[in-house]
Amino acid sequence: MSKAEELRRKVKRRKIIIQAVLIGVSLLVVYGGFTTARTNLAAQGLTSGFGFLERSTGWDYSFSLVQKDIRDPYARTLFVGFLNTLFVGSIAIVLTTLFGFLIGTARDASNLAVKTAATVYVQIFRNIPLILQLVFLYAVLINLPGPRQAMSLADTVFMSNRGMMLPGLSVSPGIAVALLLASLAMGVLLIWTKLPFFRGLAVWIGGSIVLCLAVTAAFRPEGAGMFSVPELKGLRFRGGITIPIELFGMIIAITLYGSAYIAEVVRGGLAQVPKGLTEAGQALGLTKAAIWSRIKMPMALRSIIPPLGNQWIFMMKATTIGVAIGFSDLFYIVSISITQSGQTLELIAILMGAFLLVNGGLAVFTNWLNARMKLKAH
Template sequence: MATAMELRRRAKRRKLIIQGALIVLSVIVVLGAIQSARVNLAALGITSGFGFLERGTGWDYSFSLIPKSINDPYSKTLFIGFLNMMFVGFISIILSTIFGFLIGTARDASNIALKTAASVYVQIFRNIPLILQLIFLYSVLIHFPGPRQAMSIADAVFLSNRGVMIPGLNVPPSVALGLLIASLLLVAVLILLKTPLMRGLLYWLGGTVFGCIAAALIFAPAGESIFSIPALAGLRFRGGITVPIELAAMIVSIVLYGSAYIAEVVRGGLNQVPRGLTEAGQALGLTPRNIWSRIKLPMALRSIIPPLVNQWIFIMKATTIGVAIGFSDLFMLVSTSITQSGQTLELIAILMLAFLLVNFAIAQFGNWLNARMKLKAN
């Protein structure tokens, strides 16, 4: 008779054989589908492959973080779309998280007026479809007055149907993009070092401000100020940073929608903190702010992080709604590239791979962050 160990080995071997057979079968099915698609495309006179990425596009689009031209190859055009998607996604994630925590905390407050206002905000922006909010906001913004009648705030910020003009550093766009990436890397380093929340925010703010000023001192043109203030020159504004209407509408609508959901996640996490812990803090004479920052928030984060990461992934995927207003994110540029080149399968595969990689990275970061926040067993 076979021993128990031999039976376990046989069962393990049988499982490995079955899994190997399933993998081989899956590979055969995928290769067969690819070959069938190639045959069908060849019959229609459509070439397959990624050689088209080196061809020039011959068409233009609205927004880019780096210099662009209608003669750019498809590879650079798609890379620009990827940068635009990442830019909008991460800006929206950061702002949605900040506002979501503020609104969620307000919903958990004892002040009735503050709690009611936060609840109304959540109910309004959570229950209206995101694309409807985007189209409504875009329709409002494009009907603002022209540059000569632009709305002004302290003669430094201007809002017109051309966009939002704000003061900025007198540095090239590529340097500004590098500063944004460096700021995100600083956040990752502070998290890796387990820096306390409030201290980490101060370090991040100080480091970002220092980096911006240093970059402006180094890269600003000789004899010019390190700050650039927008000023009307003819029919347009010169200087400062111009945020196009499409970009402003995208970020504002996604932040309003995403922060409403994140606020509910935060409120649910704060409500799960045992009342006895807050009562113990009150007995020790802690202020409400200290109770929130030292007791409620650290305990709530352990239940907030998993659904919060899901919201981050949703916000990144929500950048695809920009196609409704002509914002040149990856989805819109892929759609236009399909129309112009006819390489449907390849371009859809590139789009799917890009979102898979970005959202997988966000999910892995969330898993790592969740593991770091778990209570350690003695």
């Protein structure tokens, strides 16, 4: 055996020993913390374990995508909160990405007025804390007129202190959420096929519309039309889609805040595209739109995707601010559950596990998307 090979083996053994020691110490710390917590809970007469998940909660909350009842067990109530978090996070990610790309492109524009307006937007919403924006927006929304004096647009869209009422498909909330997930899956499939940007966008929008109409025709209530329009009956609106004031405030606040950060990511990616490529496009007689869609954006995406994934993860974590205005996301449900059940450690573990699962999935998707966008060596 050569001296070089013997040295490599010694280094390898030393690394294995160091790693084993670190893992052992970490396990001892975790075990010590667990046993100490269990001893303290027992001293206070509190039981540990997840058996409480089968107990009835006995309390209500504001928003749910599925049918709920005050007698639901903790397991179902936590699942409802998890669905609400996924719902708000998914909408926020889509909207912040769309607005972020729009504003980031405006910041890269040659028109001074457009560029200045986009810069002012970014500086305002990026530098004010998100929770402050949410509380301010919520204070404005709850002081809007009541349903009888609601602001209306063409007598089809209404805005009051109860929320926003919109025309919608005649399907249950559960089917609507399934349609949203199917549309997102269709978008991922189109990314996999690597269609050109505008063609893929047109196929995605068209396919989503056809899917929604087909599902509505199959699952709408008997005698109902394809669309349901909100109508004021008594002191509340019936029909259509009602977006509660807490949900509306959450979506708007996260979108305004997150799109400012994504705009900077997009602007930075566009700035990294070599000027020679755009000049070559101009020399070929391409329009500004063609240069943006066929040269600048495809090249910029390769540097945009990794930081964009970080922003998506942040948008999902930002849903926890809903506790400030009483929106029943997972963090709010866990907070109330801790107060009512006393199972602090178990509920915090569930909360951390849920966010690890969701954000881990987003990280995997970002890595996959980044790999798909890389230039292939020939």
